[in-house]
Amino acid sequence: MSNNQQSVVTDKNNGVEESILQVRNLHKRFDISRGFLDSLQLKGGKISRKREYVHAINGVNLEVYKGEALCVVGESGCGKSTVARTIMGLLKPSEGEISFKGQRIDNLSNSQMLPFRRKMQMIFQNPYASLNPRKTITETLEEPVKFHNPRFSAAQVKDKVAEVMLSVGVDPNWGVRFPHEFSGGQRQRISIARALTVEPEFIVADEPISALDVSIQAQVLNLMMDTQQERNLTYLFITHDLAVVEHFGTRVAVMYLGTVCELAATKTLFSTPKHPYTQALMSAIPRLDAKNTAHIKLTGEVPTPINLPSGCVFHGRCPHANERCKIQIPALIVQNDGSQVACHAIEENRL
Amino acid sequence: MSFLEVKNLEVSFNLRGKSLKALQNISFDLERGERLGIVGESGAGKSVAAFAILNLISRPGKITAGEVLLDGQDLSKLSPQEMRKIRGNKVSMIFQDPMMTLNPVFTIGTQMIECLKAHRKISKSNAVKIAIQKLKLVQIPSPEMRMNQYPHELSGGMKQRIIIAIALLMDPALIIADEPTTALDVTIQAEIMALLLDLCESNNVALILITHDLGVVSQVTQKTIVMYAGRIIEQGPTNEIINDAQHPYTQGLINALPQQTLPGEKLNQIRGSMPSLQDIPSGCSFNPRCDFVLDICTKQRPEFTQSGGCSVACHMVKAMKDAEKGHSAYE
């Protein structure tokens, strides 16, 4: 039901926009049963195999518009990275569809996927692990250019790499060095350069700045904003730093336990957070000034993706939960200001 | 005598025959139950400082001067075996890179139980109980199942929480936490900080918190050290440093926070970047990036000046203080 609704609705603040990526009803389960013998159990006189799953994503619908920066925020372990990795084809979805510019990409083989690899790239969280320690910077950057442009001459490859390096503020003469000779911020620039070598249209960035200190965060964020304008890039930007979201995001999707609970334009979200979880999240931002810890403290048992709660996944910790919340899964519903919220209390005007 | 006293600590790295000073002249002390924050840009030497306190500097690095007194015992003189005992029981370290604590080929449970058994005489079932209890403390849902998982099957933030749980296993008296919450969202970060805070207050545990998040520092710590290029450049009570930073570098760090600019605008980055150890500028090491640079800054290294409750190493601050003094003397 909510699927159809979503694909028709476009962002009201911006009028009709061209969508570049669509995620429909995405589910991802990880089998975590250990060993064949351990998982056997006796049930009703019969031996059956009990399987345990982590329900990492449970029905996520997202649409990314061309030229925007869609930020994804949410609790640690709520499935943000899993969404990113499934979109990039690093994981196969258990259910659901992913389309890039109208073409389904989640069921493609490695070779069929190849043309899309040039258009979609990913920047990883950990600058210390995302560059191959045994390759020089030039080798790291030249490999994708050569691989995707087999006809390029050596000089063309070099030019391309030098151009990309300059555009991210990396001195081409550094190319002979190895990653461990660079600081975290420089490495993250190199990772961005690597993503840019194939001239993508869409970049998924999984917490690209959380391992960096503030001043370098600022450099990398500024760089990402510059390249967005210069190359007309679209970002799916995963982060847990709400200050960065406010600064960088066009729209924000808030996730909780594998579902999107609120999706709104950045301004709307920050001025009027609606979902109870979003409200708790907003109140927990550490502020410089206030020594106050007057944030909304989430009480109750932390829900687990291994035994997914029934109904609204947030009901165990929600101050506004009622009986309906325990039974029925709330759907994303469009509000007057264009935001979408999945909450019964909002729908029932209790909140 | 304080619980932890660090005096003139100096660490050098021997690279390609050259000896580079990664840490110089680090001195501070810490009481039981006190919470200290260390901030500074990447490469400032924060992690090296933490490693040095725990005598964990490995080749090609070496502690070349200074001492670290924990309850009067000089840690920098201990043998690796003696140090291992101290690290397990009295002091815990939460490493910046979770994979330094976690072994990718063993399950979380195995690693936690091994750790407990290595330091205590304890039955397996008891060890399991303690491990689960600690995992609950750091907000890991269904800890029983998570014990059977391998590190790569957990999200970034979960790994980070697990190493916090491992650090808490032994009920230490000093916790050194190197960027413990960088991969966590704000609600869980708030919970974990509250947990650490509570631990410090109720069990009188001392905490050294290394982070680049000034927000966290301002909420958790009482004292703050700002580091630049291997040296302390400003040191004092946290609220003074956050609200009334004296050193141009500290001011730059605070201004770079996204909260300090309007949404969509460029952030105020500090221009330039941290020098590498090979070419630390003479005089004040911050001088190529400083907006207030004076003539003397390129020639002479600034000494500490007392300003309010803070010590600041900056010529400009000293000049201003002197001017103030002169002024008041004149009146």
Added chain:
Amino acid sequence: MRDDTITTTAKNPSLLRRFKDSHLWHSLKKDKVAFASFLVFILFVSVAILAPVLAPFDPYDPSSIDIMDSELPPVWQEDSEAKFLLGTDAQGRDLLSTILYGMRTSLLIGICAVLLQCFLGVVVGLSAGYFGGRIDSFLMRIADIQLSFSTLMVAIVVLAVFQASFGAELYSKLAVFMLILVIGFAEWPQYARTVRASVLAEKHKEYVDAARVMGFTNSRIMLGHILPNTLSPLLVISTVQIANAIISEASLSFLGLGMPVSQPSLGSLISSGFEYIFSGSWWITAIPGLVLVVLVMVINLLGDWLRDVLNPKLYKD
């Protein structure tokens, strides 16, 4: 893009340059024991390679051997002859030349057997670690089974059966190959396990994901990205394995299942001299024995040093 605007001046460092700049070379120069071992090892390898040039006699050439010269002691003893520096063996061969040639055979077998082990182990370990799941369990069970038979036992059975069924004649011709094959096959699981363990640790790192996102093929990722990062542990176990292979070969030869007396290795030399040790001709066994011990020892010392240097360092770099 015009190529006159942008030029990258610096060239990628060559392999030798990389080695010389590396931590490895510097710490080797500093560690006296390791450096001495390195020199001795290089010396041994070069004299072994240059044996045909350096050796005063050709022990494979029956015409140069005179049975009347047999069991002459080394020059520093009485009754010796100056042209036989280390004396002669029971057949009248010059011991120095025989040791040089023997070391050549021993090293050849050791190194080739280890190359074979390494090749098999890397292929199996890489595939098991990278693909995981069923492939992994299957390959690793095979490795376990292989490992549960000791090398010597397998070698003795195979070699004895071969000798019995095809005769000693053919065997002596194929001995080198047979030894390489047998020792190579018997010990690949060591490599497979080591490689698999490091592949498991490496494959979840983000640079591997980055390579997959780039669309690189599996074989490119395995060989070009993951394998180079598992080289350190491989290097460490290789030293141990070469030493082990040399010892295995020596033991087999000592038992009469290795190299024939006509093309001696260090092991068969020791073995052939053993009968004469009580008749006073101790040198025929003792000198090659000493060479073997020193050779194995320096390789092990180098291995220890490598393990220290390449030990996953506490620091992130």
